[in-house]
Amino acid sequence: MGVRTKINLGLLAAFVLGTGMLGSFAWNAIQQNARAELVREAQMITAQASAIRGYTVTEIQPLLAEQSRTRFLPHTIPAFAASSTERDFSKGYPGYIYKEAALNPTNPGHRATPAETAIINDFRKDAALKSIIRTLDTPDGPVISVSRPLKIGNKACLICHSTPDVAPASMVDVYGSENGYGWSVDETIGAQITTVPMRAAEERARELFIRFMTGAAGIYGVALLLVGIILHFAVGTPKATA
Ligand code: HEC
Structure with a gap:
Protein backbone atom coordinates (compact mmCIF):
# COMPACT_ATOMS: atom_id res chain seq x y z
CA MET A 1 0.00 0.00 0.00
CA GLY A 2 1.42 3.39 -1.04
CA VAL A 3 2.12 6.24 1.40
CA ARG A 4 -0.70 8.32 -0.06
CA THR A 5 -3.25 5.53 0.28
CA LYS A 6 -2.19 5.04 3.90
CA ILE A 7 -2.51 8.75 4.61
CA ASN A 8 -5.89 8.89 2.87
CA LEU A 9 -7.15 5.88 4.84
CA GLY A 10 -5.89 7.47 8.07
CA LEU A 11 -7.68 10.71 7.23
CA LEU A 12 -10.87 8.84 6.39
CA ALA A 13 -10.73 6.94 9.70
CA ALA A 14 -10.17 10.24 11.54
CA PHE A 15 -13.13 11.72 9.66
CA VAL A 16 -15.47 8.84 10.58
CA LEU A 17 -14.30 8.70 14.21
CA GLY A 18 -14.28 12.49 14.63
CA THR A 19 -17.75 12.89 13.12
CA GLY A 20 -19.08 10.09 15.33
CA MET A 21 -17.64 11.63 18.49
CA LEU A 22 -18.76 15.12 17.57
CA GLY A 23 -22.24 13.79 16.71
CA SER A 24 -22.63 12.02 20.02
CA PHE A 25 -21.37 15.06 21.95
CA ALA A 26 -23.60 17.47 20.00
CA TRP A 27 -26.67 15.21 20.32
CA ASN A 28 -26.30 14.99 24.10
CA ALA A 29 -25.64 18.72 24.48
CA ILE A 30 -28.61 19.70 22.29
CA GLN A 31 -30.95 17.26 24.08
CA GLN A 32 -29.83 18.46 27.50
CA ASN A 33 -30.27 22.07 26.45
CA ALA A 34 -33.79 21.39 25.09
CA ARG A 35 -34.78 19.67 28.34
CA ALA A 36 -33.33 22.48 30.48
CA GLU A 37 -35.31 25.02 28.44
CA LEU A 38 -38.55 23.07 28.99
CA VAL A 39 -37.90 22.79 32.73
CA ARG A 199 -42.65 17.08 21.08
CA ALA A 200 -42.08 20.51 19.48
CA ALA A 201 -38.84 21.02 21.43
CA GLU A 202 -37.61 17.55 20.41
CA GLU A 203 -38.39 18.37 16.80
CA ARG A 204 -36.45 21.65 17.03
CA ALA A 205 -33.53 19.85 18.71
CA ARG A 206 -33.44 17.24 15.93
CA GLU A 207 -33.45 19.96 13.23
CA LEU A 208 -30.66 21.83 15.00
CA PHE A 209 -28.62 18.61 15.25
CA ILE A 210 -29.02 17.83 11.55
CA ARG A 211 -28.05 21.38 10.56
CA PHE A 212 -25.04 21.33 12.86
CA MET A 213 -23.82 17.92 11.66
CA THR A 214 -24.33 18.83 7.99
CA GLY A 215 -22.21 21.93 8.56
CA ALA A 216 -19.55 19.99 10.46
CA ALA A 217 -19.39 17.23 7.84
CA GLY A 218 -19.11 19.92 5.13
CA ILE A 219 -16.17 21.57 6.91
CA TYR A 220 -14.46 18.18 7.40
CA GLY A 221 -15.06 17.33 3.74
CA VAL A 222 -13.46 20.57 2.53
CA ALA A 223 -10.51 19.99 4.91
CA LEU A 224 -10.04 16.46 3.55
CA LEU A 225 -10.15 17.73 0.00
CA LEU A 226 -7.54 20.40 0.75
CA VAL A 227 -5.27 17.85 2.43
CA GLY A 228 -5.69 15.59 -0.61
CA ILE A 229 -4.72 18.41 -2.97
CA ILE A 230 -1.71 19.38 -0.84
CA LEU A 231 -0.60 15.73 -0.72
CA HIS A 232 -0.98 15.47 -4.46
CA PHE A 233 1.48 18.29 -4.99
CA ALA A 234 3.77 17.44 -2.09
CA VAL A 235 4.04 13.67 -2.61
CA GLY A 236 3.14 13.52 -6.28
CA THR A 237 1.43 10.68 -8.12
CA PRO A 238 3.06 7.26 -7.91
CA LYS A 239 5.24 6.62 -10.95
CA ALA A 240 4.08 3.94 -13.30
CA THR A 241 6.47 1.00 -13.20
CA ALA A 242 7.49 -0.64 -16.44
C1 HEC B 1 -62.19 31.19 52.74
C2 HEC B 1 -61.98 29.80 52.57
C3 HEC B 1 -60.61 29.28 52.24
C4 HEC B 1 -59.44 29.56 52.91
C5 HEC B 1 -59.20 30.47 54.10
C6 HEC B 1 -58.42 28.78 52.23
N1 HEC B 1 -58.96 28.06 51.22
FE1 HEC B 1 -58.01 26.78 50.01
N2 HEC B 1 -59.67 26.55 48.92
C7 HEC B 1 -60.89 27.06 49.20
C8 HEC B 1 -61.81 26.76 48.15
C9 HEC B 1 -63.27 27.16 48.06
C10 HEC B 1 -61.09 26.03 47.18
C11 HEC B 1 -61.58 25.52 45.84
C12 HEC B 1 -61.33 26.63 44.81
C13 HEC B 1 -61.68 26.25 43.39
O1 HEC B 1 -62.83 25.99 43.09
O2 HEC B 1 -60.75 26.24 42.56
C14 HEC B 1 -59.74 25.90 47.72
C15 HEC B 1 -58.74 25.21 47.08
C16 HEC B 1 -57.49 25.06 47.57
C17 HEC B 1 -56.45 24.31 46.92
C18 HEC B 1 -56.54 23.56 45.58
C19 HEC B 1 -56.97 22.14 45.80
C20 HEC B 1 -58.41 22.03 46.16
O3 HEC B 1 -58.67 21.78 47.35
O4 HEC B 1 -59.28 22.19 45.28
C21 HEC B 1 -55.34 24.41 47.69
C22 HEC B 1 -53.98 23.79 47.44
C23 HEC B 1 -55.68 25.25 48.81
N3 HEC B 1 -57.00 25.61 48.72
C24 HEC B 1 -54.79 25.60 49.79
C25 HEC B 1 -55.08 26.52 50.76
C26 HEC B 1 -54.09 27.05 51.68
C27 HEC B 1 -52.63 26.64 51.69
C28 HEC B 1 -54.71 27.97 52.44
C29 HEC B 1 -54.09 28.84 53.48
C30 HEC B 1 -52.96 29.67 53.09
C31 HEC B 1 -56.12 28.01 52.02
N4 HEC B 1 -56.30 27.11 51.01
C32 HEC B 1 -57.08 28.81 52.59
C33 HEC B 1 -61.21 27.80 50.33
C34 HEC B 1 -60.30 28.34 51.20
Missing part, protein backbone atom coordinates in the same frame (compact mmCIF):
# COMPACT_ATOMS: atom_id res chain seq x y z
CA ARG A 40 -37.29 26.54 32.82
CA GLU A 41 -40.54 27.20 30.96
CA ALA A 42 -42.43 25.05 33.48
CA GLN A 43 -40.71 26.79 36.40
CA MET A 44 -41.71 30.17 34.99
CA ILE A 45 -45.36 29.11 34.68
CA THR A 46 -45.31 27.84 38.28
CA ALA A 47 -43.74 31.12 39.44
CA GLN A 48 -46.42 33.01 37.53
CA ALA A 49 -49.15 30.95 39.23
CA SER A 50 -47.57 31.60 42.63
CA ALA A 51 -47.54 35.33 41.88
CA ILE A 52 -51.26 35.17 41.02
CA ARG A 53 -51.86 33.34 44.32
CA GLY A 54 -50.00 36.09 46.21
CA TYR A 55 -51.84 38.88 44.39
CA THR A 56 -55.19 37.28 45.21
CA VAL A 57 -54.34 37.21 48.93
CA THR A 58 -52.89 40.72 49.19
CA GLU A 59 -55.09 42.62 46.70
CA ILE A 60 -58.31 40.76 45.91
CA GLN A 61 -59.23 39.31 49.30
CA PRO A 62 -59.24 42.68 51.16
CA LEU A 63 -61.12 44.30 48.29
CA LEU A 64 -63.91 41.73 48.33
CA ALA A 65 -63.97 41.14 52.10
CA GLU A 66 -67.29 42.98 52.49
CA GLN A 67 -69.10 41.15 49.66
CA SER A 68 -67.65 37.82 50.82
CA ARG A 69 -69.62 38.12 54.04
CA THR A 70 -72.93 37.87 52.21
CA ARG A 71 -71.93 35.58 49.35
CA PHE A 72 -69.02 33.15 48.93
CA LEU A 73 -66.73 34.44 46.18
CA PRO A 74 -64.27 31.82 44.90
CA HIS A 75 -62.47 34.68 43.11
CA THR A 76 -60.84 35.49 46.46
CA ILE A 77 -59.36 31.97 46.73
CA PRO A 78 -55.72 31.76 45.51
CA ALA A 79 -56.16 28.25 44.08
CA PHE A 80 -59.21 29.38 42.11
CA ALA A 81 -57.51 32.54 40.76
CA ALA A 82 -54.28 30.77 39.77
CA SER A 83 -56.04 27.76 38.20
CA SER A 84 -58.54 29.91 36.26
CA THR A 85 -55.86 32.23 34.90
CA GLU A 86 -53.55 29.40 33.89
CA ARG A 87 -56.47 27.58 32.23
CA ASP A 88 -56.97 30.66 30.02
CA PHE A 89 -53.24 30.76 29.34
CA SER A 90 -53.34 27.11 28.20
CA LYS A 91 -55.85 28.00 25.49
CA GLY A 92 -53.12 29.98 23.73
CA TYR A 93 -50.43 27.41 24.55
CA PRO A 94 -51.95 23.93 24.15
CA GLY A 95 -50.28 21.27 26.26
CA TYR A 96 -48.99 23.77 28.83
CA ILE A 97 -50.98 22.78 31.89
CA TYR A 98 -50.90 24.09 35.46
CA LYS A 99 -52.72 22.13 38.11
CA GLU A 100 -53.03 22.40 41.86
CA ALA A 101 -53.43 18.69 42.38
CA ALA A 102 -54.58 17.53 45.81
CA LEU A 103 -55.27 14.13 47.39
CA ASN A 104 -58.50 15.39 48.97
CA PRO A 105 -59.40 18.51 46.97
CA THR A 106 -62.14 21.05 47.65
CA ASN A 107 -62.75 21.36 43.93
CA PRO A 108 -63.07 17.86 42.36
CA GLY A 109 -61.31 19.18 39.24
CA HIS A 110 -58.14 19.34 41.34
CA ARG A 111 -58.17 15.66 42.27
CA ALA A 112 -54.74 14.10 41.71
CA THR A 113 -54.39 11.40 39.04
CA PRO A 114 -52.43 8.25 40.04
CA ALA A 115 -49.19 9.74 38.62
CA GLU A 116 -49.81 13.02 40.49
CA THR A 117 -50.66 11.11 43.68
CA ALA A 118 -47.23 9.44 43.46
CA ILE A 119 -45.56 12.86 43.22
CA ILE A 120 -47.56 14.25 46.18
CA ASN A 121 -46.72 11.17 48.27
CA ASP A 122 -43.01 11.67 47.51
CA PHE A 123 -43.32 15.23 48.87
CA ARG A 124 -45.24 13.96 51.92
CA LYS A 125 -42.50 11.43 52.68
CA ASP A 126 -39.64 13.92 52.38
CA ALA A 127 -40.34 17.41 53.74
CA ALA A 128 -36.98 18.67 52.44
CA LEU A 129 -37.93 17.88 48.83
CA LYS A 130 -38.67 21.17 47.06
CA SER A 131 -39.09 20.10 43.45
CA ILE A 132 -39.72 16.97 41.40
CA ILE A 133 -39.06 16.80 37.66
CA ARG A 134 -40.55 13.87 35.74
CA THR A 135 -40.85 12.84 32.11
CA LEU A 136 -44.08 11.12 31.17
CA ASP A 137 -45.51 9.53 28.05
CA THR A 138 -49.08 10.67 27.45
CA PRO A 139 -51.51 9.96 24.59
CA ASP A 140 -50.64 13.47 23.29
CA GLY A 141 -46.91 12.77 23.36
CA PRO A 142 -44.11 13.01 25.91
CA VAL A 143 -44.27 15.76 28.54
CA ILE A 144 -42.07 17.11 31.31
CA SER A 145 -43.72 17.89 34.61
CA VAL A 146 -42.20 20.14 37.24
CA SER A 147 -43.83 19.98 40.67
CA ARG A 148 -43.63 21.89 43.91
CA PRO A 149 -45.28 20.89 47.17
CA LEU A 150 -48.41 22.68 48.45
CA LYS A 151 -48.22 22.87 52.20
CA ILE A 152 -50.64 24.23 54.78
CA GLY A 153 -48.47 27.02 56.08
CA ASN A 154 -50.72 28.47 58.79
CA LYS A 155 -53.89 28.07 60.82
CA ALA A 156 -55.77 30.62 58.68
CA CYS A 157 -56.10 27.95 55.99
CA LEU A 158 -58.00 25.72 58.38
CA ILE A 159 -60.93 28.16 58.56
CA CYS A 160 -62.05 26.56 55.32
CA HIS A 161 -60.12 23.30 55.26
CA SER A 162 -60.60 21.73 58.72
CA THR A 163 -64.26 20.74 59.19
CA PRO A 164 -67.44 21.81 57.36
CA ASP A 165 -68.99 23.24 60.53
CA VAL A 166 -66.07 25.67 60.92
CA ALA A 167 -65.98 26.60 57.21
CA PRO A 168 -68.15 29.50 55.96
CA ALA A 169 -71.66 28.14 55.38
CA SER A 170 -71.79 29.92 52.02
CA MET A 171 -68.70 27.96 50.96
CA VAL A 172 -70.15 24.65 52.13
CA ASP A 173 -73.27 25.46 50.06
CA VAL A 174 -71.14 25.69 46.93
CA TYR A 175 -68.48 23.02 47.57
CA GLY A 176 -70.33 20.59 49.85
CA SER A 177 -69.16 19.05 53.10
CA GLU A 178 -67.27 16.05 51.75
CA ASN A 179 -64.06 17.28 50.13
CA GLY A 180 -61.17 19.56 51.02
CA TYR A 181 -61.52 19.16 54.81
CA GLY A 182 -59.42 17.43 57.47
CA TRP A 183 -56.19 19.17 56.46
CA SER A 184 -53.70 20.12 59.20
CA VAL A 185 -50.95 22.72 59.65
CA ASP A 186 -47.63 21.75 58.01
CA GLU A 187 -49.30 18.97 56.05
CA THR A 188 -48.42 18.66 52.35
CA ILE A 189 -51.87 18.30 50.85
CA GLY A 190 -51.00 18.56 47.18
CA ALA A 191 -48.61 19.95 44.62
CA GLN A 192 -48.38 22.65 41.98
CA ILE A 193 -47.80 20.54 38.90
CA THR A 194 -46.86 22.25 35.66
CA THR A 195 -46.69 20.13 32.54
CA VAL A 196 -45.09 21.22 29.27
CA PRO A 197 -45.16 19.28 25.98
CA MET A 198 -41.83 17.94 24.69
